[in-house]
Amino acid sequence: MPIIHTQVQLQSRRRFVAKGAGPILRSLQTSVAVVLPPSLFIWVAIGSRHTSDSSLDDLDFGLHLMILPKYTSRLIFCFALALSVSGIPTCRLTPRPTGGPTTTTESGCGSATSWSFNNEDHSNQTIGDRSFLVHIPPKYNPNTTHAVVLSFHGYGEDDREQERISGFSEERNLIDGKGIIAVYPLAVYGPGKNRKPARAWCGAPYSPMGVDDVGFVEAIIDSLESNLCVDSTRIYASGMSNGGGFVNLLACSSQTASKFAAFAIVSGAFYSGTHPFTAWEPGRKIPLITFHGLADKTIPYDGRNDTANINDDTPPIPEWREAWVVRNGCDASAPSNVSQPYEGVIETTWQCGDDIDSTVKAFEIEKGIHAWPSTAETTFNATSEQILPFFNQYSLQEQL
Numbered sequence: 001m002p003i004i005h006t007q008v009q010l011q012s013r014r015r016f017v018a019k020g021a022g023p024i025l026r027s028l029q030t031s032v033a034v035v036l037p038p039s040l041f042i043w044v045a046i047g048s049r050h051t052s053d054s055s056l057d058d059l060d061f062g063l064h065l066m067i068l069p070k071y072t073s074r075l076i077f078c079f080a081l082a083l084s085v086s087g088i089p090t091c092r093l094t095p096r097p098t099g100g101p102t103t104t105t106e107s108g109c110g111s112a113t114s115w116s117f118n119n120e121d122h123s124n125q126t127i128g129d130r131s132f133l134v135h136i137p138p139k140y141n142p143n144t145t146h147a148v149v150l151s152f153h154g155y156g157e158d159d160r161e162q163e164r165i166s167g168f169s170e171e172r173n174l175i176d177g178k179g180i181i182a183v184y185p186l187a188v189y190g191p192g193k194n195r196k197p198a199r200a201w202c203g204a205p206y207s208p209m210g211v212d213d214v215g216f217v218e219a220i221i222d223s224l225e226s227n228l229c230v231d232s233t234r235i236y237a238s239g240m241s242n243g244g245g246f247v248n249l250l251a252c253s254s255q256t257a258s259k260f261a262a263f264a265i266v267s268g269a270f271y272s273g274t275h276p277f278t279a280w281e282p283g284r285k286i287p288l289i290t291f292h293g294l295a296d297k298t299i300p301y302d303g304r305n306d307t308a309n310i311n312d313d314t315p316p317i318p319e320w321r322e323a324w325v326v327r328n329g330c331d332a333s334a335p336s337n338v339s340q341p342y343e344g345v346i347e348t349t350w351q352c353g354d355d356i357d358s359t360v361k362a363f364e365i366e367k368g369i370h371a372w373p374s375t376a377e378t379t380f381n382a383t384s385e386q387i388l389p390f391f392n393q394y395s396l397q398e399q400l
Helices: 159-166 213-227 242-252 317-327 382-392
Strands: 004-011 016-019 043-048 060-067 122-127 130-135 146-152 181-185 188-193 196-200 230-240 262-266 288-293 337-342 345-352 355-365
Touching: 122 213, 130 159, 130 213, 146 159, 146 213, 146 242, 159 181, 159 230, 181 213, 213 230, 213 242, 230 242, 230 382, 242 262, 262 382, 288 317, 288 382, 317 355, 355 382
Parallel strands: 146 181, 146 230, 230 262, 262 288, 288 355
Antiparallel strands: 004 016, 004 060, 043 060, 122 130, 130 181, 188 196, 337 345, 345 355
């Protein structure tokens, strides 16, 4: 049976337009496209588009239907819905095999890497037209596996700035008793705010359209495992602001959650108008540590309800984190511990009994602004004092 691809558009003028057929369902910058893994099922994706050169003045829906030969009796429908009169960006997912590693990957171990590092142990690497900054510990040993921390910058920032504020590249930082490989991916330019283009990760109203950030992250992991001695059971994701919102997306998706042992989000920017912050897929429990300032005016702690543009709405941070607690199977109304580890900082931990994989740990910073907590902005350093010790507790090998 040949592959059939049909697109039907329902325009705001209530006109139906049928568009051709072809063997491949493609993803364009002006529409949402979802591609099915080669297990071959029926796949439906609903998306929206609105472009400046379009003849439409308002909402435009697209329906993609791909019917493929059935190698199995199962029937799967997957809907990706995006509704906006302004054309909101949506995160594009490239299917890959799921399931976390059960053993340590050593394909990059045992020999010197072909990557060139400068005298500060940095190397800029590219995948297609995308780039990422890699820092290896000064005592990097190609015969010893090392944990990896990916850290995603915020809106309008870059890889070097994220390295500076997070401090993951500092020599003192250890996971599993060894120096870590710190990786700082670089986002691409999107439309930005107020028509000022800026770098942004997918999942926000100012993100670029049709960019496969998720596939980029997976390609980075593949490249790291091939070129460096990586402990594939100890790969972690962290992010600031828009980068934190993207980390939330990585944790929500079973496609990527299985690749990371734990997650850290600082001043996370979550936009329910672009990617619902509770759009989880079934999967394992997600260890998560979060930080947010009560004085944050960029992403308000109590949320933002923008009547002029609902795509800019952000949820109250307590609502977001407690949703994660419930998702992990714990009682959000009964934290396992509440303490004040630093002046003006409340630490709340949720954990289901002795199951540390269910842990959600949240830090409320009374005078905290939209910044990565460090000795410069607060009374504590989030990276060295909290994030790395938290990451150190988790390994995919132990969770599977």
